[in-house]
Amino acid sequence: MSCPRCQGHPVKEPPRARRIALLGNPNTGKTTLINALAGTHLQVGNWPGTTVERLEARERTPEGERVYVDLPGAYSLLFSTPEEAIATQALLGDPPDVLLVVLDAGNLERNLPLLLEATELGLPMVVALNLMDEARAKGYVLCPKALEAELGVPVVPVVASRGEGLAELRSALDRAERPRPAVVYPPAIERALAAIEAELEGPGRRARAALLLAGEKVPAPETARRAAEAARAELAELGINPYLELTGARFARARDLFKRVLKGHNPRPTLTDRIDRFVLHPVLGPALFLLGMLFVFRFTFLFSGPWVAFIGRVQEVLSGWTWGLGLPPLLASFVSGALIAGVGTVLSFAPVLFFLYLAMGFLETSGFLARSAFIADRLMHAVGLPGRAFIPMILGFGCNVPAIYATRTLESFGDRLKTALAIPFMACSARLPVFALFAAVFFPDRAALVVFGLYLTGLALGLLTAALVGRIAKTEPASGVMELPPYRWPPLRVLLAQARVRTMDFVRGASGPILLAMVLIWALLHLPPGPLEESLFARFSRAFSPLFAPLGFSDWRLVGALVPGFIAKEVVVGTLGVSFLGAEPTPALGLLAGVQDLAAAFLTALKETLTALLALVGLPQLLPPAEASAPGLAAALGRATDARGALGYLVFVLLYTPCVATLVALRQELGRRWAAFSVAYQLSVAYLMSLLVTRILR
Amino acid sequence: MRRLDELTPGEEARVRAVQAPVRLLRRLFALGIRPGARVRLLRRAPLGDPLEVRVGESLVALRRQEAREVVLEDEG
Numbered sequence: 001m002s003c004p005r006c007q008g009h010p011v012k013e014p015p016r017a018r019r020i021a022l023l024g025n026p027n028t029g030k031t032t033l034i035n036a037l038a039g040t041h042l043q044v045g046n047w048p049g050t051t052v053e054r055l056e057a058r059e060r061t062p063e064g065e066r067v068y069v070d071l072p073g074a075y076s077l078l079f080s081t082p083e084e085a086i087a088t089q090a091l092l093g094d095p096p097d098v099l100l101v102v103l104d105a106g107n108l109e110r111n112l113p114l115l116l117e118a119t120e121l122g123l124p125m126v127v128a129l130n131l132m133d134e135a136r137a138k139g140y141v142l143c144p145k146a147l148e149a150e151l152g153v154p155v156v157p158v159v160a161s162r163g164e165g166l167a168e169l170r171s172a173l174d175r176a177e178r179p180r181p182a183v184v185y186p187p188a189i190e191r192a193l194a195a196i197e198a199e200l201e202g203p204g205r206r207a208r209a210a211l212l213l214a215g216e217k218v219p220a221p222e223t224a225r226r227a228a229e230a231a232r233a234e235l236a237e238l239g240i241n242p243y244l245e246l247t248g249a250r251f252a253r254a255r256d257l258f259k260r261v262l263k264g265h266n267p268r269p270t271l272t273d274r275i276d277r278f279v280l281h282p283v284l285g286p287a288l289f290l291l292g293m294l295f296v297f298r299f300t301f302l303f304s305g306p307w308v309a310f311i312g313r314v315q316e317v318l319s320g321w322t323w324g325l326g327l328p329p330l331l332a333s334f335v336s337g338a339l340i341a342g343v344g345t346v347l348s349f350a351p352v353l354f355f356l357y358l359a360m361g362f363l364e365t366s367g368f369l370a371r372s373a374f375i376a377d378r379l380m381h382a383v384g385l386p387g388r389a390f391i392p393m394i395l396g397f398g399c400n401v402p403a404i405y406a407t408r409t410l411e412s413f414g415d416r417l418k419t420a421l422a423i424p425f426m427a428c429s430a431r432l433p434v435f436a437l438f439a440a441v442f443f444p445d446r447a448a449l450v451v452f453g454l455y456l457t458g459l460a461l462g463l464l465t466a467a468l469v470g471r472i473a474k475t476e477p478a479s480g481v482m483e484l485p486p487y488r489w490p491p492l493r494v495l496l497a498q499a500r501v502r503t504m505d506f507v508r509g510a511s512g513p514i515l516l517a518m519v520l521i522w523a524l525l526h527l528p529p530g531p532l533e534e535s536l537f538a539r540f541s542r543a544f545s546p547l548f549a550p551l552g553f554s555d556w557r558l559v560g561a562l563v564p565g566f567i568a569k570e571v572v573v574g575t576l577g578v579s580f581l582g583a584e585p586t587p588a589l590g591l592l593a594g595v596q597d598l599a600a601a602f603l604t605a606l607k608e609t610l611t612a613l614l615a616l617v618g619l620p621q622l623l624p625p626a627e628a629s630a631p632g633l634a635a636a637l638g639r640a641t642d643a644r645g646a647l648g649y650l651v652f653v654l655l656y657t658p659c660v661a662t663l664v665a666l667r668q669e670l671g672r673r674w675a676a677f678s679v680a681y682q683l684s685v686a687y688l689m690s691l692l693v694t695r696i697l698r
Numbered sequence: 699m700r701r702l703d704e705l706t707p708g709e710e711a712r713v714r715a716v717q718a719p720v721r722l723l724r725r726l727f728a729l730g731i732r733p734g735a736r737v738r739l740l741r742r743a744p745l746g747d748p749l750e751v752r753v754g755e756s757l758v759a760l761r762r763q764e765a766r767e768v769v770l771e772d773e774g
Contacts (some may be wrong), residue, residue, distance in 0.1 A: 008705055075725075075728030075729065076724070076727075076728050078724060079724075080721050080724035080725045080728065081725070106755060107754070107755040107756060109754055109755070109757065110729070110730050110754055110755065110756055138755070206722045243720075243724075247727055247732075251732065270755070276740075276757075280741055280744075281744075282744045282745070283744070285744050286744050370759070373759075374743055374748060374750065374759045375743055375745075377743060377744035377747070377748050377759075377761070378743060378746065378748070379745060381747075381761075416731060479721070479722055479725055479760075479761075479764065480748050480759065480760055480761035480764055481722065481725045481726060481729065481758065481760045481761075482758070482759050482760075483729060483756060483758055483759075484750065484757040484758070485755065485757075486757075545774070646722055
């Protein structure tokens with residue numbers, strides 16, 4: 001991966017830190033368990049070279065430090081998804097001191113094959129039999145001791161969400177044992193495994209041999225590889241498929257183990273069955289789905305809005321103080337216009353991301369995300385996207401940045417690529433002020449229609465992009481096979497902790513690029529010191545404006561405003577104001593007045609967050625109240641271009657590279673090259689579409 | 699020879715074979731859809747695709763095309 005921040009946050013480990021890796025099927029509550037064990041010291045990063053999230057937590061105990069590592073959810077070490085491949089590679093390449101296998105007690109039979117496979121890794125092991133409460137609710141009576149006796153490792157029943165059994169689990173981790181051999185394979189397979197094992201070293205020989213025999217490419221000496229090839233050829237001649245034999249033996253043993261652990265079962269209809277009857281109902285389902293989407297969207301933006309405004313106010317107060325310091329004007333302008341504004345821009349994304357991560361975390365752990373994917377799958381499939389892509393696309397209308405991060409819930413890189421490249425075409429709320437201003441000036445009678453048309457254009461181009469990228473990149477469509485996990489009430493503590501660390505991850509990654517862009521644009525606008533008409537910005541804009549003449553607008557001030565639009569699209573309006581009407585000086589602010597201002601702004605934000613609770617169920621507001629922006633600006637704009645040019649401008653603003661934060665998100669999720677491609681692609685599309693529109697209108 | 703996509707909602711059957719490419723096969727196996735398993739079609743999604751299947755304690759969604767690769771035992 002090109003970005004050093006995506007490599008996780010390696011920390012020098014003190015000598016006595018014991019590494020405990022958590023392995024388990026998806027939806028077995030591994031993350032909840034880590035949080036329950038050591039939630040206050042959570043760290044989030046990525047698995048090297050991937051965008052798969054890596055969670056880690058530290059715990060200090062009298063015996064020394066423990067580091068818990070959450071492996072991606074896996075059904076088997078014989079991987080079929082990128083996540084599973086990471087789990088296998090992590091276990092083989094960097095074996096932990098203790099392997100903590102987490103099982104869903106309410107779905108034990110299906111969880112056991114992974115446990116059996118894990119015993120072959122030869123690592124000291126402890127089993128957490130999680131979700132015991134659900135197992136009881138489903139009518140299961142289980143005997144953990146029986147499992148302990150069969151495998152020879154500690155087995156601890158726990159309910160991670162309620163913190164039950166944690167003390168026992170902690171003490172079991174100190175007496176982790178290497179399991180005894182758990183599965184006996186048919187003779188032909190055992191012989192083949194023995195032949196490969198003879199060429200391997202270390203405790204994980206059997207697991208490695210089994211993976212090689214199944215045809216998996218895992219790190220191994222050349223001799224072992226050749227032994228595996230020979231064994232595979234030999235078995236093939238006998239008509240034996242090693243994968244089927246290996247898994248067949250494990251499934252049979254899992255069944256046998258399950259029978260020994262199971263002491264009774266009175267099946268009862270579960271809550272999940274009852275909820276699904278509504279959520280997946282042919283008529284009610286889609287309605288609830290749309291309502292749910294609206295809810296997520298509004299939750300994210302209604303709750304973050306007041307805090308974004310608060311950060312804006314803090315920025316203004318800090319700028320005011322800066323001007324009050326009596327610094328040389330150029331320095332004061334640099335501090336307030338580049339540094340404070342840059343940091344403010346980065347931070348203003350934090351509330352949006354935080355609430356989005358809360359909403360997504362809730363959807364994911366509650367089981368609703370999988371259902372929404374199920375309902376939208378057929379629809380999204382029309383443009384070659386999976387059902388899960390629906391939510392990120394919708395979020396794009398609020399803000400592209402969290403929408404791109406939301407593509408993480410998609411399974412394959414191909415799907416993430418298609419969705420993430422389509423998202424910037426969704427007209428985010430920052431573009432609305434530009435739309436509203438121009439529509440009001442040039443199309444006063446049809447403003448709403450023009451704005452609506454722009455939204456639709458963006459959506460259509462986004463979907464077209466997804467379909468095209470799928471064709472050209474020939475990305476393998478992800479399988480539609482997925483588990484619909486049982487409905488669960490996610491522990492709020494876990495959601496908050498995850499949202500916090502993920503948001504911090506963005507702030508760390510985005511600060512540099514956004515600050516840099518801010519400083520560059522400040523320099524363009526303010527150097528050399530003097531009137532704006534003589535700045536680098538003006539010269540630069542004048543040089544480029546002929547390029548935009550075919551699009552119907554060539555006034556350098558219009559062209560120039562597109563540049564700071566790269567910081568955030570709403571800045572376009574502000575820049576137009578400055579370049580047409582001249583800058584209003586930032587009023588200097590006294591210390592006391594500033595403090596009062598901040599306190600008032602904080603209270604307002606708090607009050608608005610509370611009222612957002614009510615607004616959450618209210619009707620959505622489609623257009624913002626037409627801002628009474630300076631009438632002077634409207635008149636100046638009217639002189640600068642005509643309706644045709646205005647529409648060309650709007651189409652360009654709709655489609656060109658959204659902002660530096662979106663670019664940061666694209667780089668973190670897709671890598672540097674795709675982010676660069678996205679910029680070039682969007683500029684071309686914006687230019688061509690704008691050209692097309694102005695030609696049609698001629 | 700019946701296939702998984704031909705079940706009617708509420709109907710149950712035993713899997714005879716899975717004839718899918720290796721990745722899909724592994725995925726289906728991992729979720730419990732493998733020879734000998736009893737599967738019950740719970741419902742189709744509102745737009746007719748994908749399908750929801752119960753196997754053991756797991757609820758599994760799969761597209762119609764993928765369900766076609768799962769061959770069922772003939773019963774009664």
